Amino acid sequence: MDRAGGERPSGSGPSVRRAQRRLGGPSAVPGRDPGGDGRRAHLPVASPQLRREPLTMANHDVAIRVENLSKRFRIPLDRSATLKHRLTHWRSAARYRTLEALLDVSFEVPAGQFVGIIGHNGSGKSTLLKILSRIYRPDAGMVTIEGKVSPFLELGVGFNPELTARENIFLSGAILGLGRGEIHQRLDEIIAFAELEQFVDHKLKNFSSGMEVRLAFSLAIQAHAEILMMDEVLAVGDAAFQQKCFDIFARYKREGRTVVLVTHELGAVTTYCDRALLLDHGRLVADGDTADVTGQYRRAIGLAADGSLAATEVERWGSRDVVLTGVRILDQRGVEDRNPPTGGFVRVELGYRILSDAVTDFVCVLWLMRADGLILSESALPVSQYARVGESQRGAGGTIRFDIAQLPLLDGAYSVDVEIQERRGTGVYDHLKHAINFRVIDRRERHGxxxxxxxxSVVPTDQTAGSPEPFVSPQWVGPDERPGLSRL
Incomplete structure (x- = not known):
């Protein structure tokens, strides 16, 4: 057991604890690493603040335990551009602001669980992963880790650009703890996975950033570790290489490894993770089933987007004989909701007021638009069929409602355009373009x-009057052998 970050005076501050093997008995050698690899271990002086329950067989199933974890950074407000400035202002006090990266975060990860950590940029995801990887030391709280950790944080860090890909594999493999013979055995596999067979003896400084990151990922997955920490590894390579990364995730899951994945790819979280954590400004706001947590995050994104949606400039024109006084989107309870779910009840509510005695009838037209401007639907209502509209109605008004029992839209941003026009379509009284914007949340994360x-429905063949003719020959036809297609 050793405390991350080196020794600290007893009775002060938190610690990150990694318990590989239990210490005790005459075989324990002071100052030596209990894992037996010859590295020095800093053993803290016993104090009430550092004591914890000894690990027993009952809690060996917990791979990662985080208790009341907090981390803050001091951001300088003043920058000394030159040494002369520092020498001439040596008595001036530097000013700082405090950034609370993590605030009282607690959770446990059982051994063999695949956990996804999601949240907006700056929510503390990478900071948490670096504390778990013992790169940062927490300001408060305790982290206990059971097993060897392999962090996939900054892929490619430690590569020497003046060395070839082959030489960097041996260098970085040794840092990961792989023996030279083991690297020799896996060399072809590493190169093939990175798709760099033709560049293995080229210097890294001539590689593109994508080639370098692919090589780093291919090497990192060779590490022998029970716990893997991954930060945005899905940003690696093109779609084909990302699919290979997904295959690695599936293999890790089959092998029962403990994986902590930080990503913005919610589809990957839903597909591969057993559980998800949602961070918001350093606080753990959700912990549970991936579908529930990603759904909550999507709703939060929609709420955050309301400001930008509302900021969309509304274009308005018309004679103003009849004006729209308000547009709202309501749920079944009559509560305004700019983030309706797919399949849920939606009501578009419009307020109007007549400002001219010459108006005898009018039509309300509503267009449902996608964010890219595609018109998805158009509906029109002659208002006189439902409300009294005639001469001398100046100042009268009312509410027009358009109800959708089950919203068919999937994830995305949408808007509503509304127009009040003369009954015969010869004039426009009031037109609002982007009258209201909203974002649909599909909790099932379907495409389209x-x-x-x-x-x-499926009907067995023996229950039908006759089998339909097959669309294609029973013999499979490849894409290059279809009629009308020539091989390139």
Whole structure:
């Protein structure tokens, strides 16, 4: 057991504890690493603040335990551009502001669990991962880790650009704890996974950033570790290489390794993770099933986007004989909701007021628009069919409602355009472009624009009057052998 960050005076501050093997008995050698690899271990002086329950077989199932973890950074407000400035202002006190990166975070990760950590930029995800990897020391709280950790944080750090890919593999492999013979055995596999067979003897300084990161990822996955910390590794390479990364995740899950994944790719979290944590400005705000947590994050993104959606400039024109006084989107309870769920009830509510005695009838037209300007739907209502509109109605008003029992839209940003026009369509009284903006949340994370609401069924062949003719020959036809296609 050793405390991350070196020794600290007893009775002060937190610690990061890594328990590889239990210490005790005459075989324990003071000052030596209990794992037996010859490295020095800093053993803290016993004090009430550092005592913890000894690890027993009952809690060996917990791979990572985080208790009341906090981390803050001091950000300087004054910058001394020159040495002369520092020498001539040596008595001036530097000013700082405090950034609370993590605030009282607590959770446990059982051995073999695949955990995803999500949140907006600056929420503390990478800081948490660096504390778990013993790169940062916490300001408060305790971290206990059972097993060897392999961090995938800054891929490619430690590579020497003046060395070839082959030489960097041996150098970085040794840092990961791989023997030279073991690297020799895996060399072809590493190069093939990184798709660098033709560049293995080229210097790294001639590589593109994508080639370098692919090599770093291919090497990092060779480490022998029970716990893997991954920070934004899905940003590696093109779609084909990312699919290979997904295959690695699937393999880790089959092998029962403990994986902590920090990513913005919510689809990967839902597919591979057993559990998700949501961080918001350093606080753990959600911990649970991946579908529930990612859904909460999507709703939070939608709420945050309300400001930018509301800031969209509204274009307005018309004679103003009839004006729209308000546009709202409501849920089934009558509460305004700019983030309706797919399949949920939605009501578009419009307020209007007549400002001219010449108005005898009018039509309300509503267009549902996608964020890219595509018109998804148009609906029109002659208002006189539902409300009294005639001469001498100046000053009268009312509310027009358009109800959607089950919203068919999937994830995305949308807007509503509204127009009040003369009954015969010869004039426009009031037109609002981008009258209201909203974002739809699909908790099932389906692809596409709409949910068709269709139903599936399967009818066995022996229960039908006759089998339908097959669409293609029973013999598989490859894409290069279809009629009308020539091989490139």
């Amino acid at each position: 624009a709409i949910e068709l609401g269709g139903t599936w």
